Each structure stands twice: as C-alpha cells, then as structure tokens.
Amino acid sequence: MATEPANTEDKILDLAEHLIRKNGFNGFSFRDLASGIGVKSSSIHYHFPTKAELGRRVAERYTDRFLDQLGPLEEASADADAVLEKIRHAFELALTRDGQMCLCGVLGAESSGLPEPVALATRRFFERVSGWLIDALKRTDWGNQQTDRAIEETATRTLALLEGGLLLARARGMAGVFDAIRPERLAG
Amino acid sequence: MATEPANTEDKILDLAEHLIRKNGFNGFSFRDLASGIGVKSSSIHYHFPTKAELGRRVAERYTDRFLDQLGPLEEASADADAVLEKIRHAFELALTRDGQMCLCGVLGAESSGLPEPVALATRRFFERVSGWLIDALKRTDWGNQQTDRAIEETATRTLALLEGGLLLARARGMAGVFDAIRPERLAG
DNA sequence: GTCTATAATTTGATAGAC
DNA sequence: GTCTATCAAATTATAGAC
Numbered sequence: 516m517a518t519e520p521a522n523t524e525d526k527i528l529d530l531a532e533h534l535i536r537k538n539g540f541n542g543f544s545f546r547d548l549a550s551g552i553g554v555k556s557s558s559i560h561y562h563f564p565t566k567a568e569l570g571r572r573v574a575e576r577y578t579d580r581f582l583d584q585l586g587p588l589e590e591a592s593a594d595a596d597a598v599l600e601k602i603r604h605a606f607e608l609a610l611t612r613d614g615q616m617c618l619c620g621v622l623g624a625e626s627s628g629l630p631e632p633v634a635l636a637t638r639r640f641f642e643r644v645s646g647w648l649i650d651a652l653k654r655t656d657w658g659n660q661q662t663d664r665a666i667e668e669t670a671t672r673t674l675a676l677l678e679g680g681l682l683l684a685r686a687r688g689m690a691g692v693f694d695a696i697r698p699e700r701l702a703g
Numbered sequence: 704m705a706t707e708p709a710n711t712e713d714k715i716l717d718l719a720e721h722l723i724r725k726n727g728f729n730g731f732s733f734r735d736l737a738s739g740i741g742v743k744s745s746s747i748h749y750h751f752p753t754k755a756e757l758g759r760r761v762a763e764r765y766t767d768r769f770l771d772q773l774g775p776l777e778e779a780s781a782d783a784d785a786v787l788e789k790i791r792h793a794f795e796l797a798l799t800r801d802g803q804m805c806l807c808g809v810l811g812a813e814s815s816g817l818p819e820p821v822a823l824a825t826r827r828f829f830e831r832v833s834g835w836l837i838d839a840l841k842r843t844d845w846g847n848q849q850t851d852r853a854i855e856e857t858a859t860r861t862l863a864l865l866e867g868g869l870l871l872a873r874a875r876g877m878a879g880v881f882d883a884i885r886p887e888r889l890a891g
Numbered sequence: 892g893t894c895t896a897t898a899a900t901t902t903g904a905t906a907g908a909c
Numbered sequence: 910g911t912c913t914a915t916c917a918a919a920t921t922a923t924a925g926a927c
Contacts, residue, residue: 679867
C-alpha cells in the first residue's frame with residue numbers, strides 16, 4: 516500500500532494539487548493547506564514563498580508525472596490506435612484514480628487570470644503532451660502515410676476530446692460520461 | 704452598430720460574464736465590477752444581493768442566449784453533419800466574437816468549488832445543450848438508423864470535443880487551434 | 892523547519908442618508 | 910437606485926523567537 520508522503524513539501528504539493536483540481540487556483544488559500552496538513556500558514560511560505568511559485572511547482576510536477584505515465588517515445592506502439600488508447604488511458608486515470616479533472620485543464624480554463632509563472636507552466640503541459648502525441652503518431656505505420664499537418668490536427672483533436680471529456684464528466688456528475696469518449700479510429 | 708447596454712443591471716451581467724470567462728468565478732470581485740462600470744460596490748449588491756445569485760443569473764442568461772443561437776429543434780437540418788456544423792459554429796463564436804472560452808466550460812472546470820446555485824446552473828447548461836443536440840440528431844436521416852445510446856454517445860463526444868477545443872485554444876494562445884476541431888463525419 | 896504575531900490589503904456584505 | 914461609511918472575515922506575505 517502507498518505510504519504517507521514523507522516530508523512537508525510533498526504533503527503541500529499533494530494537497531495543493533488536490534485543491535486546485537477541485538476548486539481552481541483562486542479557490543484555495545495558504546491557510547487551507549496549513550490546516551489540512553496540520554501546520555501553520557507561515558510554514559507553507561517557508562517552503563513556497565509565493566502562491567505563484569507554489570502553483571508553478573504543482574503544475575510542473577503534474578506534467579512530469581503525466582509524461583512519465585506515457586512512457587518514452589521509443590517504447591510507443593507502431594499502431595496508431597494503440598497510441599491513442601495509451602493517451603486516452605492516461606486521461607481516464609485522472610478520473611478513475613483521483614476522481615478529478617486534469618490539473619492543467621482546470622488551470623487552462625482560468626489561465627488568463629493566472630500569475631504568469633503558472634500560466635506558463637500550464638502552456639508547457641499542453642506543449643509537451645501535444646509534442647509527445649505528435650511524435651508518437653509520426654512513428655506509427657499510419658503516421659508514415661500522413662502529412663505533418665494532418666498528424667498535428669489529429670493530435671489537437673484528440674487532446675481536445677480528452678480534456679473536454681474530463682470537463683463534461685465533472686460538470687455533469689461524472690457517471691459514465693467518459694466511457695463515450697473514444698478517439699477516432701485511424702488504422703483499420 | 705450595437706449600442707451601450709441601457710441599464711446598470713445589464714452592464715453588471717455583461718461585465719461579470721466577461722470577468723468570469725477571463726478569470727473564473729473566484730477571480731473577480733464586486734469591486735472589480737463596480738470600478739469597471741463606474742458605480743460603487745454597494746450598488747452591485749442592490750441589483751444582486753449575493754455573488755452566488757449573480758453567478759447563477761450570468762449562467763442562466765448565457766445558457767438562454769446559447770440555445771437561442773442554436774434555434775428551435777423544428778428548424779434543425781435533417782442532415783446530421785449540418786447539425787454538428789451548427790453546434791460547432793455556436794462554440795466557435797465564443798472564440799471569434801468574444802475571444803474567450805465558453806462561460807460554462809470555465810465554470811465546469813471549477814464546479815466543485817462553486818456555490819450550489821452556480822454549479823446547478825452550470826449543469827443545466829450542459830443538460831440543455833446536450834438535450835438539444837440529442838433531439839436534433841434523432842430527427843436526422845442518420846439518427847433514424849441509430850440506437851438512442853449511439854446518438855447520446857455521439858452528442859457527448861461532440862460536446863467534449865468542442866469544449867475541449869476552446870480550452871486548448873485558450874491554454875495554448877488560441878492561434879488557429881480551433882480550426883482543427885471538426886466533429887466526426889456521420890453521414891456520407 | 893515550525894511557531895507566534897502581525898502587517899497590509901481585499902473580500903462579500905450591510906446600514907442608512909439622499 | 911446610488912451614495913458614504915463601515916464591518917467582520919479572509920487573504921498573501923513577512924519578522925523574529927525557538
């Protein structure tokens with residue numbers, strides 16, 4: 516079984532991520548973190564001087580974890596539909612394991628009201644995940660027969676579908692909504 | 704040309720909608736509204752006693768306007784792809800006309816941290832738009848050959864794609880991102 | 892690394908004059 | 910219907926003791 520996070524810094528990051536995904540970046544305070552962890556808010560500031568810095572760190576950690584889950588490009592399947600299923604699974608985990616939306620989906624929605632470092636880290640999530648998907652698709656049998664532009668548009672459509680699927684699942688009560696979210700079939 | 708909103712109440716609703724779509728529900732204050740309109744914050748409270756009530760009204764007005772734009776079911780096309788193009792166009796307008804995300808997409812993202820009346824109005828948006836799309840698809844030639852379940856899943860996928868498309872367009876800087884967002888083709 | 896204490900500002904909301 | 914004045918609470922953040 517998973518053990519408790521060892522140190523305060525990890526506890527803060529964990530709880531901050533949970534609260535942002537639940538309520539948005541403007542929907543939690545340093546005192547929420549403090550009381551949830553059992554320390555004082557000044558201790559949070561010791562680890563993360565500003566809220567913007569904390570938000571940036573949360574977003575970067577989330578992005579790294581997300582890409583870890585996708586695995587290295589070299590190990591991606593040569594079957595385009597398997598690639599789509601892999602990334603679909605990564606998004607579905609946000610719902611089944613955490614019962615929440617994608618962190619960067621939440622941040623993206625409020626992005627024009629975010630501190631610059633947080634908005635930037637959010638953009639980086641989409642750049643990196645989109646980059647992974649495009650490169651993985653290019654390496655498939657299907658991708659070999661497509662223009663770069665067609666591949667990029669398929670990647671955009673796929674990410675939009677998956678982020679939107681999480682959004683709908685949350686906004687509507689999240690029953691089996693995500694089950695209908697299946698990317699288009701590419702090979703066949 | 705469009706004239707200025709006549710009364711204070713409309714001005715408040717307009718600015719509140721703009722600010723929510725820009726920064727989220729927790730990203731604006733009564734004083735932001737007041738200074739933007741040129742009155743005092745107590746005047747905002749005169750028209751909308753609580754922030755929750757204001758949010759609910761903004762969401763309901765947005766939903767009504769959105770459905771108006773889709774038009775009555777009776778006038779919807781018998782061609783399924785034309786129906787999808789119609790709803791795609793409604794979402795694209797949010798981007799091209801307002802340069803912003805869908806109001807209820809923003810609210811949906813932070814929905815678990817919203818006052819109940821606002822969360823409820825947000826759910827209602829998705830129920831009503833989803834209901835329109837399902838009913839419109841059922842009336843098409845394509846829909847006549849499909850199970851209810853297949854139609855409902857197509858509606859869910861379409862809405863997810865469009866909401867996610869707006870999310871990506873915003874998170875990434877909104878260049879031509881939405882151009883790649885085209886619903887699946889149903890009839891041929 | 893955590894605490895107490897506190898500063899400086901902002902927030903949603905109300906009372907009462909005009 | 911808008912104003913002035915104000916409140917109580919919450920917010921991000923800092924200084925300094927332990």
